[in-house]
Amino acid sequence: xLQVISVPPIPLFHADDVTAEFSKTxxxxxxxxxxxxxxxxxxxxxxxxxxxxxxxxxxxITSPGEVVTSAKEFMRGHGTYTEGDNVLSTVAGTIERxxxxxxxxSVRQRYNPEKGDxxxxxxIEVVQQRWKVDTNARQDAILALSxxxxxxxxxxxxxxxxxxxxxxxxxxxxxxxxxxxxxENAPQLHTRSLRYGKLxxxxxxxxxxxxxxxxxxHFHTLPPPCGPLGVDVIMGVxxxxxxxxxxxxxxxxxxxxxVDAEGVYSDVNDxxxxxxxLAISQVANLIMLFARxxxxxxxxxxxxxxxxxxxxxxxxxxxxxxxxxxxRCLTEITGMDVREEx
Amino acid sequence: MASxxxxxxxNEGGLRVDGRRPYELRSVSMTFSPQAHADGSAxxxxxxxxxxxxxxxxREPRSRANAIHDRANLVVEVGVAGWSQPGVxxxxxxxxxxxxxxxxxxxxxxxxxMSHLYPRSEISIYVQVLGSDGGILPTAINATTLALIDAxxxxxxxxxxxxxxxxLTQPLLDLSSPEESDIPYLVVASLPGTGxxxxxxxxxxxxxxxxxxxxxxxxxGCKILKxxxxxxxxxxxxxxxxRMKLNALPDRAGGMKDSDRDILMT
Amino acid sequence: MPRDIPVPTINRSFVQAALEKGHRLDGRRPLExxxxxxxxxxxxxxxxxxxxRVEVSLGKTKVLARVSAELTxxxxxxPFEGLLSITSEIGPLAGEAFHGEGRTxxxxxxxxxxxxxxxxxxxxxxxxxxCVVAGEKVWHIKLHIHFLSSDGNLIDxxxxxxxxxxxxxxxxxxxxxxxxxxxxxxxxxxPTDERAPVPLSIHHTPLCVTFAYLEGNxxxxxxxxxxxxxxxxxxxxxxNAQRELCVLSKAGGNPLGVEELMKVxxxxxxxxxEMTSEMESALKADEAVRIVDVR
Numbered sequence: 081x082l083q084v085i086s087v088p089p090i091p092l093f094h095a096d097d098v099t100a101e102f103s104k105t106x107x108x109x110x111x112x113x114x115x116x117x118x119x120x121x122x123x124x125x126x127x128x129x130x131x132x133x134x135x136x137x138x139x140x141i142t143s144p145g146e147v148v149t150s151a152k153e154f155m156r157g158h159g160t161y162t163e164g165d166n167v168l169s170t171v172a173g174t175i176e177r178x179x180x181x182x183x184x185x186s187v188r189q190r191y192n193p194e195k196g197d198x199x200x201x202x203x204i205e206v207v208q209q210r211w212k213v214d215t216n217a218r219q220d221a222i223l224a225l226s227x228x229x230x231x232x233x234x235x236x237x238x239x240x241x242x243x244x245x246x247x248x249x250x251x252x253x254x255x256x257x258x259x260x261x262x263x264e265n266a267p268q269l270h271t272r273s274l275r276y277g278k279l280x281x282x283x284x285x286x287x288x289x290x291x292x293x294x295x296x297x298h299f300h301t302l303p304p305p306c307g308p309l310g311v312d313v314i315m316g317v318x319x320x321x322x323x324x325x326x327x328x329x330x331x332x333x334x335x336x337x338x339v340d341a342e343g344v345y346s347d348v349n350d351x352x353x354x355x356x357x358l359a360i361s362q363v364a365n366l367i368m369l370f371a372r373x374x375x376x377x378x379x380x381x382x383x384x385x386x387x388x389x390x391x392x393x394x395x396x397x398x399x400x401x402x403x404x405x406x407x408r409c410l411t412e413i414t415g416m417d418v419r420e421e422x
Numbered sequence: 423m424a425s426x427x428x429x430x431x432x433n434e435g436g437l438r439v440d441g442r443r444p445y446e447l448r449s450v451s452m453t454f455s456p457q458a459h460a461d462g463s464a465x466x467x468x469x470x471x472x473x474x475x476x477x478x479x480x481r482e483p484r485s486r487a488n489a490i491h492d493r494a495n496l497v498v499e500v501g502v503a504g505w506s507q508p509g510v511x512x513x514x515x516x517x518x519x520x521x522x523x524x525x526x527x528x529x530x531x532x533x534x535x536m537s538h539l540y541p542r543s544e545i546s547i548y549v550q551v552l553g554s555d556g557g558i559l560p561t562a563i564n565a566t567t568l569a570l571i572d573a574x575x576x577x578x579x580x581x582x583x584x585x586x587x588x589x590l591t592q593p594l595l596d597l598s599s600p601e602e603s604d605i606p607y608l609v610v611a612s613l614p615g616t617g618x619x620x621x622x623x624x625x626x627x628x629x630x631x632x633x634x635x636x637x638x639x640x641x642x643g644c645k646i647l648k649x650x651x652x653x654x655x656x657x658x659x660x661x662x663x664x665r666m667k668l669n670a671l672p673d674r675a676g677g678m679k680d681s682d683r684d685i686l687m688t
Numbered sequence: 689m690p691r692d693i694p695v696p697t698i699n700r701s702f703v704q705a706a707l708e709k710g711h712r713l714d715g716r717r718p719l720e721x722x723x724x725x726x727x728x729x730x731x732x733x734x735x736x737x738x739x740x741r742v743e744v745s746l747g748k749t750k751v752l753a754r755v756s757a758e759l760t761x762x763x764x765x766x767p768f769e770g771l772l773s774i775t776s777e778i779g780p781l782a783g784e785a786f787h788g789e790g791r792t793x794x795x796x797x798x799x800x801x802x803x804x805x806x807x808x809x810x811x812x813x814x815x816x817x818x819c820v821v822a823g824e825k826v827w828h829i830k831l832h833i834h835f836l837s838s839d840g841n842l843i844d845x846x847x848x849x850x851x852x853x854x855x856x857x858x859x860x861x862x863x864x865x866x867x868x869x870x871x872x873x874x875x876x877x878x879p880t881d882e883r884a885p886v887p888l889s890i891h892h893t894p895l896c897v898t899f900a901y902l903e904g905n906x907x908x909x910x911x912x913x914x915x916x917x918x919x920x921x922x923x924x925x926x927x928n929a930q931r932e933l934c935v936l937s938k939a940g941g942n943p944l945g946v947e948e949l950m951k952v953x954x955x956x957x958x959x960x961x962e963m964t965s966e967m968e969s970a971l972k973a974d975e976a977v978r979i980v981d982v983r
Contacts, residue, residue, distance in 0.1 A: 143655045143659065145613070161576075187574070189573075190461055218481060218540055218543040220482045414668050416664075519801070522801045532940050533941065616943065617945065621938060628933050637946045
């Protein structure tokens with residue numbers, strides 16, 4: 081299984097990257113009186129992103145240390161702290177107000193597990209009756225032996241020997257998809273559904289978690305002609321994405337009631353055809369493209385993008401897009417002017 | 423410690439070696455997320471001094487022993503690129519100095535990061551000096567502030583830092599390397615919101631009577647620098663927010679609106 | 689390696705509460721120093737090694753400083769200057785938390801660096817006076833600081849011990865003897881009973897003053913090790929009697945306004961003045977008893 085490390089680094093100086101521009105020299109107020117921090121900073125930086133008013137820092141954008149509101153009228157939520165009579169922000173992000181609750185949502189954050197989240201994780205340690213799983217969160221998650229489906233049937237009773245054979249089910253380095261059962265101390269996972277469990281036949285991508293929304297379903301399929309069998313995409317809320325050969329039956333296992341008892345914990349990949357691999361790689365590249373431009377992901381976006389690629393003759397040739405083409409693709413699909421990577 | 427060449431720190435026109443006025447800062451440039459695989463990163467350039475900082479975390483501590491039950495553990499490591507300045511490779515007291523710089527940065531940020539929000543985790547800060555022309559510590563601190571904001575780590579305020587030198591009786595702001603080796607100076611870092619000083623270090627003799635003025639000038643300069651940094655941060659945040667709005671799932675059957683989620687705040 | 693266990697919450701809150709009322713565990717007031725004890729070796733010992741050795745105690749913190757001198761070649765880029773090296777050793781003898789050979793903790797590095805900055809970088813010792821023959825022979829003064837026992841505030845004690853030892857020390861007289869047979873000249877170092885040793889040329893005497901901050905901006909002078917562990921930050925000033933700040937190190941801890949910081953600096957000036965006079969009287973007392981000159 082391949083693992084692609086998130087987003088490639090951008091060069092320090094980009095020809096059209098506005099933030100790399102050298103700003104004018106600053107003057108101490110004694111020397112230059114009109115420098116005032118209340119001044120409209122946007123104007124000083126010349127051209128914005130060229131998207132008109134939407135490029136200006138909106139009124140509800142804040143950064144650490146800034147006063148958000150008065151503490152007398154509002155209760156404070158995440159991303160804020162109180163000092164005296166004021167509520168101040170602790171992160172850079174948008175101010176959100178719900179009735180009397182004020183909070184600041186940070187644009188970028190480490191994944192914070194919540195009950196019910198679907199996550200993809202990697203086993204890093206096997207300890208007594210539990211596995212420790214890395215989910216790209218603040219702490220490692222725990223998958224208890226009692227929370228997994230054991231081969232031989234969903235309702236099999238746990239036997240003494242299972243505890244000793246834990247590595248035969250999941251060993252260090254294995255990838256799995258699971259759901260967060262609870263978050264006390266360390267997050268607890270479970271794989272008590274036939275859709276969850278060990279992952280194979282695909283590749284893992286890492287994107288910033290803020291680009292993945294919490295949805296009703298995180299299992300998406302791009303049907304053929306995307307690959308001869310279709311391509312499955314599992315978007316873990318923690319930013320890990322699994323792109324694999326579509327195993328149509330897998331999602332319908334619960335319906336058909338058929339479970340390959342031994343196969344669930346098998347380590348062996350099936351034979352994957354060349355065109356399947358091509359399709360998987362293309363979908364993976366598209367996902368990374370969206371991630372580079374900080375565009376939130378969804379399955380419709382992906383299928384639109386794939387369709388665009390097909391229309392532009394890229395899928396057959398397997399050619400990579402250059403920067404210009406990338407921007408065109410994104411602009412056409414999202415309807416927004418995307419000029420730079422973030 | 424005689425300087426190698428008798429450079430005129432301040433000429434009769436009141437201009438410094440590089441043509442700046444006493445209270446003029448060097449040109450500043452900031453880049454966000456240069457290291458995309460880190461949780462947050464930033465590169466800060468003040469004049470020719472360039473420092474890149476990568477932040478990882480909060481994440482599981484690498485050694486169980488380092489986990490603190492009620493707060494996050496802060497780890498800072500500093501590296502200097504061999505090409506960053508002439509003659510660096512020859513010095514081997516480099517190690518201790520770098521450990522000290524790392525410890526200084528850690529102690530400076532510890533009270534400002536809201537570490538009680540991340541118990542039992544570790545926040546790792548890796549500082550890499552790419553270009554060195556005076557003011558490594560201040561630029562490293564500024565870059566660290568930006569990287570922490572980029573990573574979404576909660577802080578009570580920005581920390582901005584500058585060096586302040588003294589030529590005869592005239593304080594000078596933001597020293598370059600030739601100035602640093604010639605005149606006594608101090609490095610100050612402050613929380614611009616309150617104007618309080620969170621770091622003050624000096625290693626060269628300064629008379630107590632001059633000290634107060636230098637501190638005050640430094641703190642003012644830090645406020646100006648913060649305004650610059652805040653402008654960039656907000657601009658970038660604004661752009662990212664715009665992008666996030668794209669695709670705001672709406673009315674698709676089964677899709678929850680983000681606004682619905684907000685009410686479920688814990 | 690056993691680590692220092694974190695201070696239990698109950699101890700912490702007790703100490704904090706007591707401090708808010710102005711009491712410290714050892715009965716001192718917040719801005720009161722511990723008793724300073726400066727001891728020189730037995731005056732009977734007049735050899736060179738008896739000079740430049742001093743033991744300083746600040747309460748239970750004990751530091752031993754030794755100065756020795758050696759003739760050597762100067763650095764190629766500084767032919768007119770002598771050499772001064774400062775080694776500070778802190779091992780498990782001082783406390784469990786300190787590691788033995790090989791593993792230096794961050795705290796030790798900070799301590800060593802601070803001592804170096806205070807004594808070496810501030811140019812307390814005139815290095816040009818250590819030059820015997822420019823480009824050929826200079827004195828290499830070695831200052832060893834051994835921390836024998838730690839109860840907080842190693843920096844102040846260490847710096848005081850180091851400076852006192854340097855003031856106490858006298859280097860031997862040296863003369864160049866040319867040989868008739870054309871071989872290289874010999875440098876003769878005279879033992880102290882033949883020619884009187886010479887004191888070092890000291891420009892100024894920097895001394896360190898350490899304060900600890902607790903919650904609520906409570907300021908403590910000369911913190912013990914328990915107080916340092918509870919403190920949210922420490923601030924070390926190095927000043928000399930001419931009211932010059934040689935080294936200032938405030939990292940983290942409570943943020944201070946400029947005026948608050950200046951108040952501390954003013955306090956520091958007074959403390960240094962007191963410590964300097966105590967040091968001077970101790971040196972004078974020893975000088976009266978010790979016979980250094982040739983009969």
